[in-house]
Amino acid sequence: MYDMNTLVSLDSAALCRVLAGRAPEPSSLGPQQWRTVVEDLTFRLSTGGDVPSSVPWTRRSAALVYALDAAVASGDMDGRERVTRLLELSSLLISRVAPMEGVVVLDPTWLVELFFTEVPITAREAGNLAAHWRDLDISEIRRLRAARNLATPAVRLARIVGGTAHARLRDWEIVLPQLP
Incomplete structure (x- = not known):
């Protein structure tokens, strides 16, 4: 035991x-x-x-x-924290270890899919809301912060591996600095 x-x-x-x-x-x-x-x-x-x-x-x-x-x-x-922690560690590990398909923490394709499954809003919606986030109710601000917490390591990961992952997260890379 x-x-x-x-x-x-x-x-x-x-x-x-x-x-x-x-x-x-x-x-x-x-x-x-x-x-x-x-x-x-x-x-x-x-x-x-x-x-x-x-x-x-x-x-x-x-x-x-x-x-x-x-x-x-x-x-x-909760599940969102689980994904955020996984993305955070994976982006760090992939900066040090070569990506490996089929190994969850080192598989950029799988991790990008996981991000898109969990993120609570689209990049376009986030950008529209971020322009006036101080006027939003707290639930919308929390949704933007959840998106930022997920997008930060996902974008970092995409920058490291480049290619399709980077292209798929390009909109999030642009909107990320605007998020509260």
């Missing part, structure tokens, strides 16, 4: 192995504990830390995706 303290005390290879094996159950950790696991794993993956090169990216990716999914299932975060 794994609790949060046991998970974060594991070395990175063991942590990735356990989480990629879909353990522990999402309900087995208390409030905020999956968030702690996600933050710990994100830190390890983003810094390279003690993650041995022998740990394949497929396992690292599966571990992160499971931890994020478990955090959502346990109520520690």
